[in-house]
Amino acid sequence: MTDFERLKEQSIREWTDLTGGTRAVITLGTASCGRAAGAMAVRRSIEEALAKHGVEARILEVGCIGSCYLEPMVDVTLPGGPRFSYGNVQPAWAERIVASHFLEGKPLASKVVGHFGRDAIEGIPGFFDLPMFAPQVRIVLKNCGFIDPENLHHSIANGGYAGLHKALQKPPGDVISEVEAAGLRGRGGAGFPTGRKWRFCSEAEGEMKYVICNADEGDPGAFMNRSLIEGDPHAVLEGMLIAGYAIGASRGYVYIRAEYPLAIERLKKAMAQMRAEGLLGEGILGSPFSFDIGIKEGAGAFVCGEETALIASIEGRRGMPRTRPPFPVQEGLHGRPTVINNVETLGTLPHILRNGAAWYRGFGTEANPGTKTFSLVGKIRRTGLIEVPLGMPLRKIIFDIGGGTLKPFRAVQTGGPSGGCLSEEFLDTPVGYESLAKAGSIMGSGGLIVMDTDTCVVDIARYFLDFIQKESCGKCTPCRVGTRHMVEILERITGGEGELRDLDKLQLLAQTVKKTSLCGLGQTAPNPVLTTLAYFRSEYLQHIQERYCSAVVCRPLLEYFIIPEKCTGCQRCVAACPTGAITGPRAEVHNLDASKCIKCRSCYEICRFEAIAGNAIQIRSGGGL
């Protein structure tokens, strides 16, 4: 029996002992999203409830299962029974949930959201049959929410390191061929075929080579990579080992932003366990392959996700990109051949190696095989982390998985701040690198920001560009200065001072910045502007010509007024207004002096929510201004 088989046997024993139906287990989602929603307080009240009722259960902290809108999540499994899931659990419920399961022997029907059992249960849906999960295919996220991410044995019992074990039996060239055959494309944004990147690097000359895991993830609203590391760090680390073996590297780095303390901690714990079990360091799993990994914490600059800037940052220099070629596979870290892969790319590799290229190609499309994770955020009912086969239309993602928007759908921004803003006519676009690029957007690392009619797309374009402009490293002229002019033009337009010729200026600037910027940050920065100019031109025209913002967002274009019929004369708004713009005797219709109004929204909120007020204050745009 090999070292690995022994390790695997031991792991399975431990896992079966926990989940084989002999123990009560309470599973708690304690990734960053769970913690932010209050998971740790829930844990305390569960412990108290268990103690109070004198019952015993193992509490298992797991990563995020994806339905972030349901956090904090608590799952209860009793010996021999299925696992039941509760969402949005408040500490006060703990007692009742524990009592219901342990004393009454049944789930708390009013709160349960689903079960993980094999057979149907009357009145309770299967968790993976929930509309959010039914269309998903979980490969990378397979273990997230199921295993204890801080336990190496849990990972191994669930298939972890079997891919590495298999890879080590083959010559490195065959490992590369397998990845090439699987057609895996880089999940960091550009979609460059991973196998081909490795082939270049393995053919580059050099004794010393490096593997870098890019966990910088700086897009606002994106959290796929963080979630994966928090939920299954071993998948990513195993991927790095496979990459290292394939290209002949002996050293790797995880470049991760310091704002991800939990992910960093989990990586460190995972690496310590790997070292203890011979999965890191000299002679991994008894093979001649040696590999070690270091963690580099980044200071959180968006541009440091760009590979040459990332290398500069690891080398202790300012994170500024340089022109390529030479590419990192030729001259990377310390001038040596280096493969840089995204967290998700790496996390997918163990599954490909374990199940084979053909299996992986069974998902997705010919040119875009496999699955991709997305963080679904914005004006959408079900936010969270999802994984779907590539080629799924945006409509299915947004409306079936995400449950659609509350107000009518207006746009979806793919690819984070440097992606494009797509209108309704693109909803049937299958998600893929080329199809999104054709629409003027990018896949990016997988942020999906959904907007409804309450969102102003001109304002959104301004927001993203402002973000990029502040994150520009300052090295090259078009990105540093061009985006600044673009932001100022957009500020003029959203400020009601736009002119028609500003649109031509924007277009020209956008083209210049796109074509002449040094790195991807500048080259993609104009995307939100270019796409909104193309698909939402009428909104720009409304802002400029009619001083009208249909989403009622752009403050200088808004007007506050009182609907006389609704006003109860309660004087609440008179007290709330900081400038004294509202006047009127008690019990009579009040008067709002627009010239004094600073559009701070105080009166609107108070009139809407105070019981005695009449929801009489309205905000409108373009009303003859």
Place this chain on the structure above:
Amino acid sequence: MKLVIDNRTVEAPEGTTILDAARHSGVAIPSLCSHPELTPYGGCRLCIVEVEGMRGFPTACTTRAEEGMTVRTVTAEIRQLRREVLQLILSEHPASCLMCEEAEACASFQTTIRKAGVTTGCRTCTNDGRCDLQEVVESVGLEEIAYPIYYRNIPVEKDDPFYDRDYNLCILCGRCVRICQEVRMNGTLAFKQRGRRTTIGPAFDRSHLEAGCEFCGACLSVCPTGTLGEKGRKWAGAPDATTASACPFCGLACDLQILARKDTIIGTLPPDTGTCSGGTLCVKGRFCVPEAANHPDRLAGPAARVEGGVLGVPMEEAIQRAAGLLKGVEGGAFAMLLSPDLSLEDLWVAGRFAREVMKSDRLASTAVEALGPAVGPFLEVAAGNRLADIGESDCIVAVGADFSYGFSPIALRIMAEARSGRRYIRVGAIEDPTAKLARESHPHPLAQESAFLEHLIASAHRPLFVLGPDVLFPDNAEAVLAAVRNFTRSGRAKALALLPHHNLFGLAALLGDTLERGASALLNDGAIRVLYCLENLPGGPRPAAVSVIHQSPFRPPASSADLVLPAAGMGEAPGTVLTLDGQPAVVRQAVGPRGTALPDWKILSAIATAMGRTDFNYADAGEIRREMPPSFALKPLRSLEGQTRGPAAAPPANQPFLLHRRPPYESFRGVALNALVPGFADLLPSGHIAINPGDAARLGTTDGDIVRVEAGGAAAEFPVKPSPRLTPGTLVLIHADPSARFPSNPCAVNLRRR
């Protein structure tokens, strides 16, 4: 390698960039951030081109030329994009003048009222007329900027010596950062902030002084805009003459270019690299020349002391007066003091004058005396100096060498060696810019000098000692030098002694065995009737001579001389000096002498002639050179056997600081540089206690506070000068009289706030 650029097949050497290949074949591509001495950057984006088979618009400066490449440098789209990019650059650079239709009229008639609203424009920029940006605008051809101009409103930085910084003009090309890091290996400059706030300067908001800036001016030399402005040259305009010459401030005599305008020296630049060059000069050569040349104390004509005051006299009459004073004074009654900055020609004529006309061999130099009794062995070691040894040794040990503000070319060569893995060890009190590359750093040894040095080079096969001037002043200097000399004599090690004066070898050649004769002993023996001070006026009270003749470019202190003769100053007379590796260096004339000043040899010859000699009728310096025997050059010197003046004790607990003293040996024609150039006094002031900033903070003192220095019974007060160059516990005092007031050097002292 062959490639096609704009439909022409051109040849280019392997490994060049497209930009270089294009330039080579006469195709001009506009560029701003690239610079021949620096690694490619690709920031300005002006040099975009099209390359068949490559996506988008690669930049010519960063893309390697390859066999068979097809490059297009001008297409309609490239032209349009370049103009857009240039507009973006200019929208961050207040430069409305570049597009102004009245630009030409404005240039001849000064600022027009049309610019009233613009505080900064080319016509009020110190860089006007020598600006790369102006040239690029010209070549790209812009008529207007379609964007608003951002004035960043950054306060102009004026607190550091020698140059001001107005980052409102900066285009962030990064040349200054790169030259500071790549060529100077210093690293003071860095990019700061992101996005629109991006700017340049030392990290962590330190001043340049605090960040370890050497004020070498390399950044200034490569800046394509007026961001970095030389204080001394701000409004001087473009030079109308450039003369290749040598720097007068130390024994390296670095090549430099003297820039002059209207017969006045306005600045210097490193050799032959145009306005944008790398920087291999130190702060002295880069910034101190014009200030020394145009100092307000420059003499424009002779003066004589008469009853009741001082009288300006014509040169003719001054010569007659000198002849009169010297008449009948012969042998021991005549003495001459000489500066080690004089040229070989001046020294030769001075030697002949003293020995043949005055029949006296009483020659000495206070500057040599100030170097202390170890100067003999120091010069003996120096006789073996070979600059090439730096590259040929396997271990470099610098002793008493402070490369902060001097000997930069040596420091750069040492650092390059250290960076490529050569062993580099430092011994000395000061943390200079080479320290970060040193394998080991040690304080000056207080005893067992020979064993200590032996130990440092124990594993080396070809060790080289680099001896800086600071090795001369500790009490055990002779012991240290004797140890080094023993190594060089036995062939165990080589040595390179860094001569602090321009022509110390020349003076040594003239003085021969009498080099170490103390000038003060000579002055006090009571026999002298006339003392001739050739650019070497002793400090302190007026010497006990009947008459003093002072010949110098600079005015002497009041009533210190009976006759003052104006000598030609910096760059005003040609000559030759012996550099520290024994090679002759040629100093050229860049401007005419001030007023009626004359070269030193000419004045001496005129006096000799007036005294009836007929063999002092040289037509020019060349004739003197032809007369000088070849032996009038470097010759090995007799030297003292190492005699320590008693080792300094390690600091006792109640005297926790070790005070090192040294004279202000950075000088020019007998005057300390920190007395001539205020900016230099900011760096190395005399009469201040330089102290580690942490130590200063612990004492609760800041720059300029007075502290009391106590050692045994002795005590004295000085202002403090915190400096990052000092390690904790170390103090340095630059003082004209090194023996003053303290029992030993270095000396354990206690420091108290007054």
